[in-house]
Amino acid sequence: MLTGAGISAESGLKTFRDSDGLWEGYNIEDVATPEAWARNPELVQQFYNERRKSVLEAEPNAAHFALAQLQDKYDVQIITQNIDDLHERAGSKNVVHLHGIITRSQSSINPRLTYPIDGWEIKMGETCELGSQLRSHVVWFGEAVPMIEPAAALCSQADIFILVGTSLAVYPAAGLINYVPHMVTKYIIDPNIPTVANRLIVEIPFKATIGVCMLVEELLANKS
Numbered sequence: 001m002l003t004g005a006g007i008s009a010e011s012g013l014k015t016f017r018d019s020d021g022l023w024e025g026y027n028i029e030d031v032a033t034p035e036a037w038a039r040n041p042e043l044v045q046q047f048y049n050e051r052r053k054s055v056l057e058a059e060p061n062a063a064h065f066a067l068a069q070l071q072d073k074y075d076v077q078i079i080t081q082n083i084d085d086l087h088e089r090a091g092s093k094n095v096v097h098l099h100g101i102i103t104r105s106q107s108s109i110n111p112r113l114t115y116p117i118d119g120w121e122i123k124m125g126e127t128c129e130l131g132s133q134l135r136s137h138v139v140w141f142g143e144a145v146p147m148i149e150p151a152a153a154l155c156s157q158a159d160i161f162i163l164v165g166t167s168l169a170v171y172p173a174a175g176l177i178n179y180v181p182h183m184v185t186k187y188i189i190d191p192n193i194p195t196v197a198n199r200l201i202v203e204i205p206f207k208a209t210i211g212v213c214m215l216v217e218e219l220l221a222n223k224s
Helices: 005-009 034-039 041-057 062-072 086-090 148-156 173-179 208-222
Strands: 078-080 095-097 100-107 114-116 134-138 160-164 185-189 201-204
Touching (some): 005 208, 034 041, 041 100, 041 134, 062 086, 062 208, 078 148, 095 148, 148 173, 160 208, 185 208, 201 208
Parallel strands (some): 078 095, 185 201
Antiparallel strands (some): 100 114, 100 134
């Protein structure tokens, strides 16, 4: 399954880009690009520290817990566009983070070097083992998405595909649905169903906390 900002919005975390084109009052170009980091690393660090604090204060919602419950009867593989850890805190065991996870830091010069963060803050002057400044383990605009190929491989093996809380507007994540076998049923849970060219679509036009719980109840009943 693929989850997006809509599932975390119900835990109080704002979606990545609001209708005014801003994220928490910031222009994306000022806080979520390599150029922004080169230009003003203190601002970028502060921005992600604040986002991390919000994530740590948030709690998983009913949709997160329902997806974890689905593991009782299914081999659940979650691919998420979200940088929070709410899936894991709800109990989901197999989570691929396409865009990184904000509760870890990474080296500024080697993105494969990542570290857990104690608390909500990465301070300027904190460095990795290579001596470079630590930054959030988050994929910025203009950076490669290293987990896209493993995610595509998972989608190609799906027997059921569930899409939750994403508009399919951000690439390359939006293209993952195209890797799902054509004859596999695809459930889309969102108040605003994105347009998908496939006849095996089951539309569930509700918020995640309602739609996911409905679907999980149905899928678990089918396995009883």
